[in-house]
Amino acid sequence: xxxxxxxxxxxxxFLLGVIPLLRAQSVRVEYLEVSKREFKPGTSQAAMxxxxxxxxxxxxxxxxxxxxxxxEKSFIETLDVKTIKPExxxxxxxxxxxxxxxxxxxxxxxNRANEYKSLxxxxxxxxxxxxxxxxxxxxPIYTYDWKITADTATIAGxxxxxxxxxxxxxxxxEAWFTDDIPIxxxxxxxxxxxxxxxxxxxxxxxxxxxxxxxxxxxxxxxPADSELIPQEKLMEKLMQASEMERNARGxxxxxxx
Numbered sequence: 645x646x647x648x649x650x651x652x653x654x655x656x657x658f659l660l661g662v663i664p665l666l667r668a669q670s671v672r673v674e675y676l677e678v679s680k681r682e683f684k685p686g687t688s689q690a691a692m693x694x695x696x697x698x699x700x701x702x703x704x705x706x707x708x709x710x711x712x713x714x715x716e717k718s719f720i721e722t723l724d725v726k727t728i729k730p731e732x733x734x735x736x737x738x739x740x741x742x743x744x745x746x747x748x749x750x751x752x753x754x755n756r757a758n759e760y761k762s763l764x765x766x767x768x769x770x771x772x773x774x775x776x777x778x779x780x781x782x783x784p785i786y787t788y789d790w791k792i793t794a795d796t797a798t799i800a801g802x803x804x805x806x807x808x809x810x811x812x813x814x815x816x817x818e819a820w821f822t823d824d825i826p827i828x829x830x831x832x833x834x835x836x837x838x839x840x841x842x843x844x845x846x847x848x849x850x851x852x853x854x855x856x857x858x859x860x861x862x863x864x865x866x867p868a869d870s871e872l873i874p875q876e877k878l879m880e881k882l883m884q885a886s887e888m889e890r891n892a893r894g895x896x897x898x899x900x901x
Contacts, residue, residue: 674855713756726866800853
């Protein structure tokens with residue numbers, strides 16, 4: 645009789661853990677993206693932190709997903725006179741005493757794209773702001789050739805397995821996924837494993853899940869306030885915006901208060 649009771653309790657607690665996963669067709673995952681970018685000596689800690697760390701959120705079910713970067717897109721750093729090149733100071737129409745109050749503003753910008761992904765249509769749509777304009781490009785979902793290894797780890801409280809592949813640009817990718825959440829999706833452009841991807845690492849960055857929330861079914865719709873352009877045109881606009889930003893940095897030297 646005692647054995648039967650033990651078995652019943654085991655089944656009961658097992659179902660308590662499994663049923664939410666089976667019923668939850670949708671999930672919201674909060675990630676932290678950490679850039680491996682190197683910075684020039686003298687870059688402030690505030691600027692490095694802004695560029696290195698980005699909070700992101702993935703909302704997904706088995707068919708559709710929306711991956712979004714949170715927080716500000718730009719950071720304005722105020723530099724003091726010691727960081728300004730001496731030859732630049734000599735060109736300014738300032739007296740010696742006025743030079744002590746010179747300040748320069750440096751703008752740091754994250755060109756981050758939000759991703760709408762349709763697994764059933766095999767299409768991804770990337771949305772990006774350039775200035776105050778929003779553009780998007782559409783492309784087929786890339787098929788990764790994943791190799792699942794025997795390595796395991798616990799990430800955000802979930803048991804995960806390790807997989808490796810190479811991106812279409814030849815970049816090595818390491819991913820950790822959990823088959824306890826049977827959604828073949830993941831953050832940003834990553835997908836295609838037999839479970840939700842909770843961590844990705846490449847030579848450029850690390851994306852790691854911080855919190856997982858199971859939610860009711862949701863309705864994801866593509867943003868309507870965006871212009872569809874070819875990928876080549878988007879890259880051209882990004883290069884133009886980057887050049888304008890560099891030029892603006894050279895002109896933003898003015899007397900401070």
